[in-house]
Amino acid sequence: MVVIPGRGADVPEAIDPERLWLPPDRPRLGRRPKYSRERITAAAVELADEEGLAAVTMRAVAARLGVAVMSLYSYVPDKDTLLELMVDTVSAGMEFAPPTDDWRADVRALAGAQRALMHRHPWLVAALPQRRTIGPGTLAALEHALAVLAPTGLTGGARTEVFALISGFVASHVGHELAQRRALETATPDFAAAQYRYLTTMAATGAYPHLAATLTEPPAPGDPDTTFTRLLDRILTGLTP
Known part of the structure; x- marks a missing residue:
């Protein structure tokens, strides 16, 4: 979902979008892997949901899975990559209604879906500024946004900017809502x-x-x-x- 990262030189070399998101040209030979990126990512998401993003470390995820931490690195090379996978995995859980003839209502629905997602996974607010690339789960949200904004007559580039603007607003607003909720819990x-x-x-x-x-x-x-x-x-x- 959500805020679109920079392009070209803005993307650090440590994350290779092609290696991360595209399937390998040839299937892996040898013994069937004991774990998977999906299983590791799911464990990390559960940990973040329960304890917050700061609790997510490779060691903590390994402990949740009951394995040695070094056994994870052949699937997920570092925490930055794990964060990319976590954001895209939960983003893929958003469901979108087909575009209607009312683009404003459609954008409201999209923003509402983003807000609901961030409330289900509050760590997303802190994770989004750290992400560096855009996976297939987020691409689905972008494609939907481009479709619902088509009636505006804006160019594709302008519609992409609008999607980033709306996503940024939602993330900022949810961050405020979460902070207010915490403040009220301790207020007199x-x-x-x-x-x-x-x-x-x-x-x-x-x-x-x-x-x-x-x-x-x-x-x-x-x-x-x-x-x-x-x-x-x-x-x-x-x-x-």
């Missing part, structure tokens, strides 16, 4: 009221006239889904002339 019961009293006191000093005017307005609906859609619509409004 009267935190919100104290915050409002503080702001109104500061606004009453006259030093913040725009804030004072804002505080007199009726509050916007504050439930998470409504807030997400409202902010996304602000972006969609400016996408086309």
Whole structure:
């Protein structure tokens, strides 16, 4: 899913997209492998889901599988490669409805699917800026985005940029949602009221006239889904002339 990495010289040599994502020209000879990239990646995803991205190390994944850490390196050479596999594996789990004649509704649905994916796998927010290439799971999301944005009349390159823009917004917003959730879990019961009293006191000093005017307005609906859609619509409004 999601944010598209740089091209050409921007991609470090340590990750070879062809070797990582394309099948080998010839099948592997000899004994059948005891493990697989898919099994190792699944173990890493489970670990990240339970304990966060920082808990994912080659040693920790090996321990989860009950094997020696060195036995993993012939399947996954390093943690950077494992991260690429993890992101693409979970991205492949998104399901997309066929494009309709309403591209804005289709983009909302795509963004909603991305948001739901990141809430299922909160470590994605931290993992996305670290990824270097784009695998088949993410390519499926890109292909869908190009299709639903076709009615806008934008070029393919511009539609790719829009996909990156929307994906970046979703990742940033979910990161904010997760941080707010953690903050509320530790906040005192009267935190919100104290915050409002503080702001109104500061606004009453006259030093913040725009804030004072804002505080007199009726509050916007504050439930998470409504807030997400409202902010996304602000972006969609400016996408086309």
